[in-house]
Amino acid sequence: MTVYQGFLSELKHRPETTVQYFLSVGDESVGLNELIGTTLRLSFLEEKACCACGRKVKGKLYGGGYCYPCVTTLAECDLCIMKPHECHFDKGTCRDEEFAKSHCMIPHYVYLALSSNVKVGLTRKNRELTRWVDQGAVRAIPIAELPTRKLAGELEMAIAEHIADKTDWRKMLKGVYEEVDLFEVREQIKAIVPEEFQQYLFDVDQLFEFTYPILENLEKIKSMSFDKEPVIEGKLIGIKGQYLIFDCGVLNIKKHTGYKIEVTTQAPVEQTA
Structure with missing residues (x-):
């Protein structure tokens, strides 16, 4: 014991x-x-x-x-962390500019992940594996790289009009999901992404897959x-x-x-x- x-x-x-x-x-x-x-x-x-x-x-x-x-004063607890498209750094009202520079004003990925369903999400570049595992994803691919968290949030919102941005945690834990080709979904998304974001899209050949204990x-x-x-x-x-x-x-x-x-x-x- x-x-x-x-x-x-x-x-x-x-x-x-x-x-x-x-x-x-x-x-x-x-x-x-x-x-x-x-x-x-x-x-x-x-x-x-x-x-x-x-x-x-x-x-x-x-x-x-x-x-x-702390939740009412720290930058990492601000509402824009949950809603990146509402970032207010450029308005001069950020809670902590140094935090913003190191966490928000840096490259972010927009990605597709399969957990309970196909979902769109965003994460800081080089943090994607942690993010995907935290969400219980079984497969994932990045589809765009943007220079700031706010831009990534805006692209996520545009894609979320067509694809879910939430995970059904109960189905995720049951291991219930529909077999979907993420590369095919990526091709479908390219056709609906607004013109101003097309420059940030990219193709990856690697499919990231995760097996859980x-x-x-x-x-x-x-x-x-x-x-x-x-x-x-x-x-x-x-x-x-x-x-x-x-x-x-x-x-x-x-x-x-x-x-x-x-x-x-x-x-x-x-x-x-």
């Missing part, structure tokens, strides 16, 4: 032949793939802390682990939360996106960033730096 305590961070992963997952509990990084098929017990210790400033929080955390003061798929998806179930215990049967998949339900780790938990495993675990 192994026991760890600490505040949760989002799942880390490496996109190898099968995606390798790691659970961050405080300063510990716990290898999860070798624990699939074993029983895990995750106990909420009734403490929460902001992932940015470390402030202890008695009530709600926002936006994936932020306290209220899953023993079996659940027929019914039950979402679990430490706010309703302070102790979650079950057989770990898979990991996909930011979800731990148990035989009794699924737990979104990213949504519980900042929760202090105790993890008890029934088997030795691999620790990573």
Whole structure:
């Protein structure tokens, strides 16, 4: 038996032949793939802390682990992060110009990904593999490179009039998706992309594919939360996106960033730096 305590961070992963997952509990990084098929017990210790400033929080955390003061002041929590096309950097009202220069005023990809369905999305260049795995994509290709996040957001919105920009997380976790040729979809998109964005489109020959460590798929998806179930215990049967998949339900780790938990495993675990 192994026991760890600490505040949760989002799942880390490496996109190898099968995606390798790691659970961050405080300063510990716990290898999860070798624990699939074993029983895990995750106990909420009734403490929460902001992932940015470390402030202890008695009530709600926002936006994936932020306290209220941080979510209302930090640039990474501004509404334009979720709606890049509404970037207001050029209006002089950005919360943090240095953050914008390093995160927003840099090249971004617009991509097609297949998870529950074909969806369009955007991500910073060189962060695409992380983004695709976080969304539980089984296949993906970039289709355009734009110089700023705002331009990428505008192109995404134009394409989203014809293709979904959301993932059905329940179907994604069940492994339910329609077989679609992303290269064919890319060709169809070229015909509907507004003229001002045509210069940013490009063709790639490589199809990125991802295999997730899953023993079996659940027929019914039950979402679990430490706010309703302070102790979650079950057989770990898979990991996909930011979800731990148990035989009794699924737990979104990213949504519980900042929760202090105790993890008890029934088997030795691999620790990573």
